[in-house]
Amino acid sequence: MKLAFSTLGCPKWSLEEIIRNAVAWGYQGVELRGLQDEMFLPKHQALTPENREATRRRFHDAGLQIVALGSSARLGVPENEWQKQLDEAKAYAELAADLHCPVVRVFGGNIPQGMDKASYFAIVAERLQFLAEFTKPLRVTMALETHDALVKAADVAAILAKVPAENAGCVWDVHHSVRAGETPEQSVNYLGKRIVATHLKDSVIKDGKIRYVLVGQGDIPLIDAIKALRKIGYQGFLTLEWEKRWHPDLEEPEVVFPHFATTVQAWLRGLDKDGRS
Numbered sequence: 001m002k003l004a005f006s007t008l009g010c011p012k013w014s015l016e017e018i019i020r021n022a023v024a025w026g027y028q029g030v031e032l033r034g035l036q037d038e039m040f041l042p043k044h045q046a047l048t049p050e051n052r053e054a055t056r057r058r059f060h061d062a063g064l065q066i067v068a069l070g071s072s073a074r075l076g077v078p079e080n081e082w083q084k085q086l087d088e089a090k091a092y093a094e095l096a097a098d099l100h101c102p103v104v105r106v107f108g109g110n111i112p113q114g115m116d117k118a119s120y121f122a123i124v125a126e127r128l129q130f131l132a133e134f135t136k137p138l139r140v141t142m143a144l145e146t147h148d149a150l151v152k153a154a155d156v157a158a159i160l161a162k163v164p165a166e167n168a169g170c171v172w173d174v175h176h177s178v179r180a181g182e183t184p185e186q187s188v189n190y191l192g193k194r195i196v197a198t199h200l201k202d203s204v205i206k207d208g209k210i211r212y213v214l215v216g217q218g219d220i221p222l223i224d225a226i227k228a229l230r231k232i233g234y235q236g237f238l239t240l241e242w243e244k245r246w247h248p249d250l251e252e253p254e255v256v257f258p259h260f261a262t263t264v265q266a267w268l269r270g271l272d273k274d275g276r277s
Contacts (some may be wrong), residue, residue: 001226001236002236003027004027004237004239004260005022005031005037005239005240005242005253006031006032006033006244007030008034008242009243010257019058019059020091021062023062023063025258026262027065029064029237029239030067030106030135031068031197035047040073040088041071042091049112052057053098056098057099061166066096066101067098067161068101068197071088071104071105073091073105075108075123076109076120078237084237089104101267105143105145105171105192106131106143106145108145108147108148111149124144128159128168129162142169143169143197144156144168144169145172146171151179153186153187155193156170156190157199160191171197172187172198175199175220178220183221183224184225188228198225199241200238200240200264201215201220202216203218203220204218204219210241212243212247214255214260215259223267223271226268227271
């Protein structure tokens with residue numbers, strides 16, 4: 001498995017800083033979720049149509065893969081809100097294709113008022129299938145994250161069971177599924193090969209609230225998650241999602257990012273050693 005970080009954790013960094021630091025700290029990939037002041041990636045100066053190839057080459061020449069694009073598109077919205085979400089998802093898919101990026105993350109969102117769970121699942125599945133058909137010629141996978149109303153992998157798996165497209169999958173946010181009551185083993189058993197990307201972070205519960213901490217310093221069983229992924233032959237990225245953009249008081253990326261790389265690399269070496277013994 002390889003390591004990546006999401007730019008959600010470094011909202012002040014320039015593209016140059018992102019690439020330089022990723023290489024310096026031993027990362028092999030980067031997930032783009034906003035760049036500096038721009039959350040809608042297709043509008044960022046480095047990602048406009050005329051500049052995409054140059055940006056792609058900057059990552060490639062540094063030995064880095066753009067592992068995923070994090071859109072804000074929500075599939076479970078009422079019909080009168082769907083067009084805006086669809087337009088965003090398509091724009092991200094086209095950007096991903098231009099960057100040779102294999103995955104675009106989408107959300108289910110919360111269940112709209114007045115809609116029951118079964119109807120919500122059905123509409124998310126239908127729209128995910130539609131998007132996957134749109135992105136198949138682009139060689140892009142649309143991936144539904146364990147987030148919002150879908151924090152449980154069991155629920156995402158139930159939706160994916162209704163989506164036959166091979167390029168529809170899941171971004172498994174380990175933290176969210178664990179906090180929803182699933183063990184990593186259960187989550188991986190539900191999702192299996194539909195896991196195409198991951199988000200890793202750690203936390204503790206303090207005064208009834210979640211407080212994010214450096215990986216290995218909380219109570220999220222991340223090593224168990226990695227073990228479960230290895231059992232199904234997952235060869236993708238382990239991506240740090242540090243929510244610095246949403247929580248500015250969190251530790252700086254200059255502290256968190258190298259710690260993640262060092263810690264997770266040590267875990268992987270330990271698991272390799274255990275496997276040989």
